[in-house]
Amino acid sequence: MNRDILTYVVRFALLVLVQVFILNNIQFSGLINPYLYVYFLLVFPVDFSPNGGLFVGFVLGITIDLFSQTLGMHTIASVFLAYARPYVLRYMAPRDGYEFSRTVSIRQMGWLWFLTFSGIMVLLHHFVLFFIESFRMSGFWFTLGKSLGSSALTLLLVVLVQLLFTRSNKTGFGYD
Amino acid sequence: MRNFLQFIWNNQFTFLFFLLEFLGFLLLTTNNPYHKSKVASTSVAITGNIAEVNYAYEQYLGLREENLKLLEENARLKERGLETATQQFTKDGRFQLSTAQVIQSTYKLGNNFLIINRGLEDGIEPQQGVLGPEGAVGIVYKVSNEYSAIMPIIHSQSMLSCKLGTTGYFGILKWDGKDERFAVLEDIPNHVRVAEGEPVLTRGASGALPANVLVGKAVAAERNESLGFQTVRVQLATDFQRIGSVYIIQNETKPTLDSLKLELEGE
Numbered sequence: 001m002n003r004d005i006l007t008y009v010v011r012f013a014l015l016v017l018v019q020v021f022i023l024n025n026i027q028f029s030g031l032i033n034p035y036l037y038v039y040f041l042l043v044f045p046v047d048f049s050p051n052g053g054l055f056v057g058f059v060l061g062i063t064i065d066l067f068s069q070t071l072g073m074h075t076i077a078s079v080f081l082a083y084a085r086p087y088v089l090r091y092m093a094p095r096d097g098y099e100f101s102r103t104v105s106i107r108q109m110g111w112l113w114f115l116t117f118s119g120i121m122v123l124l125h126h127f128v129l130f131f132i133e134s135f136r137m138s139g140f141w142f143t144l145g146k147s148l149g150s151s152a153l154t155l156l157l158v159v160l161v162q163l164l165f166t167r168s169n170k171t172g173f174g175y176d
Numbered sequence: 177m178r179n180f181l182q183f184i185w186n187n188q189f190t191f192l193f194f195l196l197e198f199l200g201f202l203l204l205t206t207n208n209p210y211h212k213s214k215v216a217s218t219s220v221a222i223t224g225n226i227a228e229v230n231y232a233y234e235q236y237l238g239l240r241e242e243n244l245k246l247l248e249e250n251a252r253l254k255e256r257g258l259e260t261a262t263q264q265f266t267k268d269g270r271f272q273l274s275t276a277q278v279i280q281s282t283y284k285l286g287n288n289f290l291i292i293n294r295g296l297e298d299g300i301e302p303q304q305g306v307l308g309p310e311g312a313v314g315i316v317y318k319v320s321n322e323y324s325a326i327m328p329i330i331h332s333q334s335m336l337s338c339k340l341g342t343t344g345y346f347g348i349l350k351w352d353g354k355d356e357r358f359a360v361l362e363d364i365p366n367h368v369r370v371a372e373g374e375p376v377l378t379r380g381a382s383g384a385l386p387a388n389v390l391v392g393k394a395v396a397a398e399r400n401e402s403l404g405f406q407t408v409r410v411q412l413a414t415d416f417q418r419i420g421s422v423y424i425i426q427n428e429t430k431p432t433l434d435s436l437k438l439e440l441e442g443e
Binding site: 050051054055057058061062065070071072073075076079080082083086132135136 | 188189190192193196197199200201202203204205207208210211214
């Protein structure tokens with residue numbers, strides 16, 4: 001258990017650092033920007049308490065916000081994602097339900113499930129984020145396009161991270 | 177209270193979500209100049225709209241009262257204006273005006289009438305003159321305690337002594353029963369040139385209406401060679417299709433005028 005906590009703390013720190021120092025600085029044509037840090041909420045334990053998940057989302061969002069001078073935006077989007085998470089999980093639950101303390105990964109849930117789940121989650125997060133950022137309804141299609149493009153890029157990175165850092169063996173220190 | 181707390185506890189996930197999102201919005205709108213200004217302008221627009229609606233509503237509620245006030249003020253002003261305008265009619269003539277609302281009126285009949293919401297109890301008596309905001313309306317001819325009937329100019333029995341505004345030749349204004357917008361002024365000598373648009377004024381002969389009140393304007397004149405008199409078609413100043421508030425004129429000197437006339441007739 002302690003080991004699990006350490007895993008999550010390290011993952012949190014690494015994702016924030018990568019997001020703030022690398023991804024925030026590369027903008028493709030100034031419009032599309034991946035937000036890989038949502039990966040942290042994607043692969044959070046399935047059976048974690050929903051209330052606790054909200055707090056995790058809040059802390060994750062506000063941390064990103066503090067580093068990128070966008071106080072509030074990522075907080076709102078991440079809390080929303082943490083709120084939606086249990087519902088999406090319930091919607092996508094396998095026929096027999098989730099196994100106890102299962103984590104979300106390609107290896108455990110399969111490609112199709114993982115891509116669908118991650119796609120829905122990333123889209124939800126990015127829609128909220130980009131609409132909070134524009135904060136108006138004019139330019140709706142532009143904002144929609146931006147969030148779709150960024151979602152695709154984020155999803156690509158999520159899959160890459162999954163493939164790079166998931167080990168085949170269940171034991172040991174890893175990002176599964 | 178207990179149930180309320182229970183409700184919150186049962187939905188703690190959603191309430192926690194809203195609480196954290198509220199915190200997020202608070203952070204968003206206090207730390208980002210763009211979002212801050214956006215919220216400020218939106219809230220100004222909303223409160224501005226609410227204030228406007230509120231103002232309009234209050235104005236609407238006060239309309240009735242406001243109308244009455246204006247009518248009373250109008251009556252006072254008219255009284256003052258009439259006094260000066262009727263100085264020549266009678267030197268010590270005192271005209272009292274009171275306001276009334278037309279509650280029923282006709283304009284399509286041969287004998288049209290108006291009913292007003294003032295009667296004996298308000299000092300209304302037959303033969304008192306009635307003015308509208310635009311000009312002469314008619315004469316009171318039947319009075320009940322609370323209501324009075326007015327014989328308007330557009331009544332087949334109506335006869336109003338009128339004169340031409342520029343030349344001063346006078347005649348009797350009658351209604352031919354055809355069109356509620358027009359009446360005819362009879363007994364104007366043939367030699368009088370009647371200009372189109374010339375004002376037609378009351379003469380004040382009966383004492384019911386003061387002199388020099390606008391009745392209408394001349395639109396056409398038709399000479400009758402055999403009689404030596406022409407009839408002038410007069411477009412009435414008062415629109416009887418939408419007559420609303422009127423003034424009743426009480427002439428305190430009318431009885432003395434009437435008795436003088438009787439004396440003359442008796443000779």
